[in-house]
Amino acid sequence: MLRHVVLFKFKDSSTPAQIKEVEDAFRKLPSKVKEVKGFEWGTNNSPEGLAQGFTHVFFVSFDSEAGREVYLPHPEHKAFVKVLEPHLDKVLVVDYWTQE
């Protein structure tokens, strides 16, 4: 699988309700973009203190690079980014083909 790993740090000024709005918007994306084949997310609880301020991890899976190419410019993804942008402090994205 092709994994798309997205980390967010939200602005200190964003309220829990506003952050939840972003979480919920991202959670709806898989149902709106059929190329998304897997999705999970969570908030950081690492005891190691190496998260560099990132609090949220969204883990999206595709079965081809063509699927990712449809997803990234997709209108529903762009609509999500509109919800995200006012609250985003930092983002980090790494994608990888799974190996064992």
Add this chain to the structure above:
Amino acid sequence: MLRHVVLFKFKDSSTPAQIKEVEDAFRKLPSKVKEVKGFEWGTNNSPEGLAQGFTHVFFVSFDSEAGREVYLPHPEHKAFVKVLEPHLDKVLVVDYWTQE
């Protein structure tokens, strides 16, 4: 599941062979630490340019926080870190309980 997401950026001075040594050492960990319940890894191929220099993703799964607590100080994990350290430029770690 409890996910342990580890990102590495290696030193420019580290050779491909030395990086492969680190990759192979990490890949052996699941067989040496029974608390590791899932493992996959890969190298970044995101077209978005938001990886902040990180090239490697290791995605380790536990089924409890107790499992992570055994893993982090485990002698085999420490032995891996010894292999890693001379080549490590940057590390980022986020852990999360999977949500949908």
